[in-house]
Amino acid sequence: MLENNSTSVNTADLQTIDAAHHMHPFTNTGALNKKGARVITHAEGVYLWDSEGNKILDGMAGLWCVNMGYGRSELIEAANSQMKQLAYYNTFFQTTHAPVAELAKEIASVTPGDLNHIFFANSGSEAIDTIIRMVRQYWSIKGKPYRNIIIARENAYHGSTIGGTSLGGMSGMHKQGGPLVPNIERIRQPYWYGEAGDMTEEEFGIACAKALEDKILEVGPDNVAAFVGEPIQGAGGVIVPPANYWTEIQKVCDKYDILLAADEVICGFGRTGSWFGCETLGFKPDIMSMAKGLSSGYLPIAAVAVGDRIANAFIEHDDDFNHGFTYSGHPVAAAVAIANIQLMKKENIVEYVANDIGPYFQRKLRETLADQPLAGHIEGTGLVAGIALVKDRETKEFFGDDINIGLICRDHCFNNGLIMRAVGSRMVLSPPLVISHAEVDELCEKVRLCFDLTLKSVS
Numbered sequence: 001m002l003e004n005n006s007t008s009v010n011t012a013d014l015q016t017i018d019a020a021h022h023m024h025p026f027t028n029t030g031a032l033n034k035k036g037a038r039v040i041t042h043a044e045g046v047y048l049w050d051s052e053g054n055k056i057l058d059g060m061a062g063l064w065c066v067n068m069g070y071g072r073s074e075l076i077e078a079a080n081s082q083m084k085q086l087a088y089y090n091t092f093f094q095t096t097h098a099p100v101a102e103l104a105k106e107i108a109s110v111t112p113g114d115l116n117h118i119f120f121a122n123s124g125s126e127a128i129d130t131i132i133r134m135v136r137q138y139w140s141i142k143g144k145p146y147r148n149i150i151i152a153r154e155n156a157y158h159g160s161t162i163g164g165t166s167l168g169g170m171s172g173m174h175k176q177g178g179p180l181v182p183n184i185e186r187i188r189q190p191y192w193y194g195e196a197g198d199m200t201e202e203e204f205g206i207a208c209a210k211a212l213e214d215k216i217l218e219v220g221p222d223n224v225a226a227f228v229g230e231p232i233q234g235a236g237g238v239i240v241p242p243a244n245y246w247t248e249i250q251k252v253c254d255k256y257d258i259l260l261a262a263d264e265v266i267c268g269f270g271r272t273g274s275w276f277g278c279e280t281l282g283f284k285p286d287i288m289s290m291a292k293g294l295s296s297g298y299l300p301i302a303a304v305a306v307g308d309r310i311a312n313a314f315i316e317h318d319d320d321f322n323h324g325f326t327y328s329g330h331p332v333a334a335a336v337a338i339a340n341i342q343l344m345k346k347e348n349i350v351e352y353v354a355n356d357i358g359p360y361f362q363r364k365l366r367e368t369l370a371d372q373p374l375a376g377h378i379e380g381t382g383l384v385a386g387i388a389l390v391k392d393r394e395t396k397e398f399f400g401d402d403i404n405i406g407l408i409c410r411d412h413c414f415n416n417g418l419i420m421r422a423v424g425s426r427m428v429l430s431p432p433l434v435i436s437h438a439e440v441d442e443l444c445e446k447v448r449l450c451f452d453l454t455l456k457s458v459s
């Protein structure tokens with residue numbers, strides 16, 4: 001068994017094994033096998049180390065998930081202790097256990113409004129699939145099974161299961177593995193910088209909400225079950241909507257009695273400076289998904305928080321909801337999630353993001369890139385940010401298809417000790433919530449270096 005340090009790992013041997021047997025997600029397998037995967041050996045705080053001894057600042061907190069940083073003994077011990085007591089039992093067959101019941105209560109203590117009922121899954125994708133089934137079943141219980149159309153947005157990401165892919169708006173994903181789930185419609189995304197033209201942010205927010213109303217009227221209000229959206233689009237490039245957007249969306253949903261679902265898989269658990277992104281963005285969902293930050297990525301776990309309107313319909317309906325997973329509410333994952341939420345409360349992490357490190361990160365990033373020609377526009381809040389890479393800042397001209405500017409920048413990041421994700425022509429950051437001022441300074445210095453190197457590569 002390999003020890004957890006770089007000196008005990010033969011990089012070439014492990015790359016050979018990986019290429020022979022491991023199919024990576026979202027990867028050109030043949031190209032990666034020729035190149036060889038980077039081998040990560042251990043991590044601490046906001047840093048990773050690879051098998052060649054390189055220290056890397058993780059500007060993405062894994063996949064938007066390691067909110068409390070790497071190596072937290074509180075979470076490790078929670079898993080160890082629970083594993084010894086009850087390693088597994090299911091929550092089917094009218095059975096529960098202490099970790100899952102206590103976690104449901106713990107989540108309800110931080111969810112906004114009446115989102116007090118918790119259904120467990122194992123990933124954000126599964127949570128989204130749960131929302132699809134739950135909102136459709138809600139209307140069926142109400143005697144309107146024809147209310148089964150769900151509206152989402154272009155360039156939205158809601159996971160890679162068939163349900164999540166169908167709901168999302170990623171065209172590249174839609175080209176593979178079809179046919180998709182029917183009765184899903186999409187409207188424009190609220191990307192002001194890239195798509196608003198001459199409209200002000202406020203005008204654009206109203207226009208995007210009108211797009212929802214137009215779509216509802218097009219398909220018929222009494223055929224629509226729900227509108228689903230990420231408070232801030234994450235994998236779409238960190239698209240922060242205009243300040244009035246969600247207020248206007250809420251008005252439209254209320255007007256036509258459409259359920260409003262928030263996908264909080266990325267925004268949840270402190271990322272935006274509130275426990276959940278819907279609080280930061282100012283709207284009240286009827287149902288919302290969560291994952292990633294729920295356990296800080298230490299073990300796979302996800303959940304759907306359900307408001308009273310939907311939950312009471314299921315409670316009063318004399319029939320089973322035929323949906324769930326073998327590992328729904330896994331006791332070890334639940335124990336880690338409890339420890340994670342309690343640790344966040346103990347260390348006042350949400351307040352730290354809202355009032356200290358979040359504003360510092362946003363200010364420092366903008367100051368660092370103020371005169372960098374590639375950085376056309378920066379948007380973000382708390383500890384999440386998206387940067388549009390442009391050919392000309394004055395005209396907002398983007399690079400053509402002949403130059404994959406995002407991947408060029410990403411490769412410079414990989415080679416200079418920084419994880420920063422490329423999403424088309426946008427670079428995105430989502431560091432651990434425990435990052436310090438000094439580490440933010442280091443991160444921003446590395447971002448500037450990599451932007452400068454990218455500019456040289458295309459000049």
